[in-house]
Amino acid sequence: MLLDGDDYKIVPFVPGGYSIKRADRAWEVRAAHALRRQVFCAEQGLFAHDDRDGHDAGALPIVALSWNAGMAERVVGTVRIHAHENGLWRGSRLAVARGYRRTAGLGRELIRVAVGSAHARGATRFLATVQQANISFFESLHWRLLDMATVCGAPHGLMEADLAHYPPCADHECAVVAPRRRAA
Numbered sequence: 461m462l463l464d465g466d467d468y469k470i471v472p473f474v475p476g477g478y479s480i481k482r483a484d485r486a487w488e489v490r491a492a493h494a495l496r497r498q499v500f501c502a503e504q505g506l507f508a509h510d511d512r513d514g515h516d517a518g519a520l521p522i523v524a525l526s527w528n529a530g531m532a533e534r535v536v537g538t539v540r541i542h543a544h545e546n547g548l549w550r551g552s553r554l555a556v557a558r559g560y561r562r563t564a565g566l567g568r569e570l571i572r573v574a575v576g577s578a579h580a581r582g583a584t585r586f587l588a589t590v591q592q593a594n595i596s597f598f599e600s601l602h603w604r605l606l607d608m609a610t611v612c613g614a615p616h617g618l619m620e621a622d623l624a625h626y627p628p629c630a631d632h633e634c635a636v637v638a639p640r641r642r643a644a
């Protein structure tokens with residue numbers, strides 16, 4: 461019991477765990493779009509009101525879910541993958557919610573499941589246009605920079621994943637990520 465004058469501090473809430481999976485329920489898809497709007501429209505200003513485009517119709521959305529009391533509670537990360545010609549797949553709209561970044565490796569696991577899912581579907585190449593600030597992050601995950609380009613007025617690197625580091629990943633083999641506790 462806390463008494464007046466006791467020394468205490470508020471401990472930030474940490475979810476019980478995270479899972480990364482193909483978004484196959486309507487609320488997951490809706491929440492993934494909401495997170496994308498939050499990140500790419502409101503936070504980064506790359507799009508005015510809505511970042512959806514022609515790729516969404518055929519794309520496979522992937523989500524990171526936070527878990528609490530044994531239930532999936534919230535979409536806290538997302539990415540989508542889409543097939544192109546001759547075994548080429550692309551990934552785009554990678555986003556982790558603010559407050560969940562650099563805490564549990566969610567961005568890294570979303571990339572692993574995205575590339576592994578495309579690999580399992582026959583991808584022979586996997587490309588993404590990556591914001592300049594994230595190029596070194598992708599390089600640390602076995603991607604190489606092919607070229608630079610301007611996308612939505614911002615510098616991006618065209619990057620390719622080394623598929624040898626991304627074994628095929630079936631939908632039922634999704635990542636479970638343990639939360640990294642914040643320092644007390």
Ligand SMILES: CC(C)(COP(=O)(O)OP(=O)(O)OC[C@H]1O[C@@H](n2cnc3c(N)ncnc32)[C@H](O)[C@@H]1OP(=O)(O)O)[C@@H](O)C(=O)NCCC(=O)NCCS
Nearest residue numbers: 554555556561562563564565566567568590591593594597
């Ligand atoms: C980029 C983003 C997806 C990374 O996700 P995240 O969950 O924060 O990253 P992770 O926790 O998986 O990072 C894994 C490691 O890479 C490092 N890392 C993460 N982002 C990095 C960056 N931009 N540059 C260098 N290192 C980075 C982390 O510190 C961590 O290192 P550690 O394992 O030694 O602790 C996230 O910051 C984000 O959503 N940003 C806003 C939207 C955006 O920029 N999308 C990408 C478009 S290309």
